[in-house]
Amino acid sequence: MNGSRTKSQAGVNLPALRHHNAALVLDLLRAAGAEGISRLELAERTGLTPQAVSKITARLRTEGLAVGAGLRPSTGGKPRTVLRLVPDAQFAVGLHLDRDGLTAVLVDLAGRPVAVTTAPLDFGAPAEQVLADAADAVRDLSAAEPHKPVLGLGVAVPGPLDHRDGVLHRVTGFPQWDGFPLRDALAERTGLPVTVDKDTNAAALALSLSGLPGDFAYLHLGTGLGAGLVLGGAVHRGARTGAGEFGHQTLQLDGPLCGCGGRGCIEALCLAAEARGDRAEAARVLGAGAANLVGLLDIDRVVLGGRTVAADEDAYVRGVRAVIEERAARGRGGGSVTVTVAGGGDRPVAEGAAQLVLAPVFGRVGERG
Amino acid sequence: MNGSRTKSQAGVNLPALRHHNAALVLDLLRAAGAEGISRLELAERTGLTPQAVSKITARLRTEGLAVGAGLRPSTGGKPRTVLRLVPDAQFAVGLHLDRDGLTAVLVDLAGRPVAVTTAPLDFGAPAEQVLADAADAVRDLSAAEPHKPVLGLGVAVPGPLDHRDGVLHRVTGFPQWDGFPLRDALAERTGLPVTVDKDTNAAALALSLSGLPGDFAYLHLGTGLGAGLVLGGAVHRGARTGAGEFGHQTLQLDGPLCGCGGRGCIEALCLAAEARGDRAEAARVLGAGAANLVGLLDIDRVVLGGRTVAADEDAYVRGVRAVIEERAARGRGGGSVTVTVAGGGDRPVAEGAAQLVLAPVFGRVGERG
DNA sequence: GCACTTTGGCAACAGCGTTGCTTAAGTGGA
DNA sequence: TCCACTTAAGCAACGCTGTTGCCAAAGTGC
Missing domain, CATH: 3.30.420.40 (ATPase, nucleotide binding domain)
Known part of the structure; x- marks a missing residue:
């Protein structure tokens, strides 16, 4: 709840509060992995009351994002119910555009890759060609889980760029990309929300x-x-x-x-x-x-x-x-x-690119994001 | 609402939400200074509805933290009422302990110094002596506004330390301070909540x-x-x-x-x-x-x-x-x-030390604070 | 003087987490 | 086998948040 104040817009109303707490719980579920985590542990970690956690997890379960996964050993009373993230409820695509190659990966909510594509790429070719190759790879990959929602496309590129508007600056050695609105161009071709970042940030x-x-x-x-x-x-x-x-x-x-x-x-x-x-x-x-x-x-x-x-x-x-x-x-x-x-x-760069899409789901937004 | 997640405890309930929004509005009032700011501007900047801002500012006014300050020129309708922070509603003390001297300053909510004390100091003297000198300076200064609440004491010191527990590490050239719990020692002697930080961070x-x-x-x-x-x-x-x-x-x-x-x-x-x-x-x-x-x-x-x-x-x-x-x-x-x-x-170091106390009032907490 | 614009409070409301209580589901000793 | 005890988790009522719909207040301008 801290961070930059210069752009303001930091007021919190009830929907925002609900979304924040849900994301917080989802993040803890994600971190717990296949082992899962109990409601009371969630309550302890978040500072919320157990009842609030129960309500939040009930909503997550109806949305299909969480399920029960067995019981903890009893400590003298009713055993705790373990909750677990449903990793294949939603997916995201990560795309790594490098100087000489392209890697695209479809990951689930847990961040695990379920499909990978690599292809040679001439980053110096005309933008239309590069974009077409990239969009093809993304489309092929999305087809791997045809009935599950794909939340968006994260793209990692080598050069300097503006993360907020997704416009490239001059990538060393490839002046034709200077000022190119990569985010909007890929969003139009893939129909997905697109987030762009530097390769090292994605990693x-x-x-x-x-x-x-x-x-x-x-x-x-x-x-x-x-x-x-x-x-x-x-x-x-x-x-x-x-x-x-x-x-x-x-x-x-x-x-x-x-x-x-x-x-x-x-x-x-x-x-x-x-x-x-x-x-x-x-x-x-x-x-x-x-x-x-x-x-x-x-x-x-x-x-x-x-x-x-x-x-x-x-x-x-x-x-x-x-x-x-x-x-x-x-x-x-x-x-x-x-x-x-x-x-x-x-x-990791391609997977990190996909995480650009998943991070907001878990309330993990970068500062000044 | 971002930042570290490792320590969790980031769950937000209604009192936390209220406090956050109030701090947000206070921060905007502070930034507006003597000129003030209207309710509608506050609403625009925070993303909250005008009615929510009205409620929040009404609370701040009953607490004596904000007052009306004239009207804006009309733009064809009822003119906007300008709100302004009441700087002398509360105060904070900043203390800069340097190798050869001590500076203490009493600042108001706007961060403006209203009283300053400087004194020579031998940082190499026994801790008891240094603490007594420091506590005296703080006490004298607090007396400058006897009927207004002093929120706390912020302390800036040259050496490495732990900001969270207020314990000094070995200050170069002054080994006797290694491991000294400065925050607790000063809190006991002054009766004020104490925050400690490095001098450069305070500045x-x-x-x-x-x-x-x-x-x-x-x-x-x-x-x-x-x-x-x-x-x-x-x-x-x-x-x-x-x-x-x-x-x-x-x-x-x-x-x-x-x-x-x-x-x-x-x-x-x-x-x-x-x-x-x-x-x-x-x-x-x-x-x-x-x-x-x-x-x-x-x-x-x-x-x-x-x-x-x-x-x-x-x-x-x-x-x-x-x-x-x-x-x-x-x-x-x-x-x-x-x-x-x-x-x-x-x-600025002493004034920054005082801001260590004021910053949380305006929702300005450092990451991992 | 009247129509219009803009501000801002009042009242009713939806929805959040919290509180108090009850039910469910275990353990362990008599 | 039973029963007291412990722990987990849901139900219902509640307080309080910001929001919405409405209206009064206070200006401008024809």
Whole structure:
């Protein structure tokens, strides 16, 4: 109930209250997974009374979003009824448009993929062609569950864009997309509500909704270096969806020239080390950037991903962890920061794109969303 | 209504809804200042119906928090009644404990100081002595408005701490404060509810509530270098209130040794340049760090403050702005970032400390607060 | 002076979570 | 086997929220 106030419109009336509490309960059901959760646990976690939870879950059951799933062992009285989300009540489509390929995935309410399509893609081709290919993939995928509602289409793209109106800015190397209204164009072709976001934000959202606790940064090292930030439990996009520009942070004042025109950028240093086979140095550079980020934002975890990291996960995790721990030892000895890798290569990006659609169902809207 | 979900307890019932909407209206009244705002504008801004706003403002008027303040010019019908916050209905005390001095300020609901006290302070003295001095200052100040309620005491301290339980961690150079429960100790001695935060966060909060729009970073360059971040309209504190560790970001890999034990920290580079009289280089270094931050978080504005900046505001603003603009020109040409200075030296810190108490009244709670 | 516009309060209302109570469904000792 | 006890969950009444429909108040302008 906090966050930006600048645009206002934050007044809450009864329908909004009802929707909020229902989303809250749905989110807890989702987090509980197949094991389920009892009404009384829901009441305890939400701060609502058990009776209120009973009413809310009754509505969810009539809508087909929740069902009973057995009983808990008795603790001396009537056993608790366990409630569970019905994952295949609704679906969402995620679409990852990359420079050289397209991945589309149909996920259920629990975020699990039920159908996947991949296809080569020339992102430099005329917009009409790219849009047609994308719309075809989405249409094929939607047919996989013909009788269940598809809530919408989430799209992850590499370049800078405006998350609110879904208009692309100039994607590096593909000037023809500058100013292109991708959201509206795809909405028209697919007939679905469309949400667009950066690929790193989608990956971070997928990680956040997959149960990763606390605040974290997702660092993606592939052909470039970018970051997705989850702060206060929500994806931080910034005023212009530009947050996460990590690769061109200056890490070496007056250092070697980078392709962006700057000097001493993390991306340039890191990829140069990788190119000359010095993986330890690449990891150390990435670690220094990660440590900067950890200190600045006081996050709990750093998650590494991308093709370059996937090639030698251990080396990168060890190298990054070493730098962060060394710096933490010099500062306050407080909470330890976890360094892990995101498995699955680029798959999380497409799934995260689908989560752009599902997140609002569970009350998980980004700040300034 | 977004933000962290990990700790739950986010269920909203009718009293919570009422409180939220009342705080929302109060915040708009505060932002409108002495000019006031009409019921219909409030309705438009909140998304509530005019009748709901009428009910809410009627309650606020009976509580003495709002009053009518004249009429707007008619636009062809009955003129709108303007409502205005009653700033002296309630007060809050802000306390800034610095290494060598103490500043206490009594502010009204509008955040305006009505009484100020400064005193020398030896932060290295025994805790009992420091607490007694602080409590005395607070008591004297509260007496300035004897018949009006003082909502609480906000305290800003230099070192790392936990904002939630108000316990200090080891303040650099003052090991005796490590683990000291400052919040509870001061609450006992003053009889007021106490909120504790880092000095840079307090300054950032003061700037945010004083009407600075959008997201921004406050960079404080004095004896050290720190930052306060306002993201999504709220102060970002991070998991352990440690966010804003800016001075020891690595900006020059393997650069000169810093007092913290690291190499190439912004603070070391910046203060070294300042020490040898090269102010342009100091500003350039600060600008490089600021540009990193702007890119990472996609913020709208950078605010500079602190004694070192105050000594030559123009040089720092120009230097920082130059680096940010140069880097923006290389990236997407999007929204321009504003670079300004926070006037008033250290005064905003004490006022921001008081705002720690006032912020919840206006529904302005930090994430994970 | 009268028609019109706009503001804002009054009264009735729908719907939210809460409270008080009852029923359902177990455990465990006599 | 029975019965007292415990715990879970629904029913009914309720208080309070913002909303809706209506009307009085207070201006403008022909």
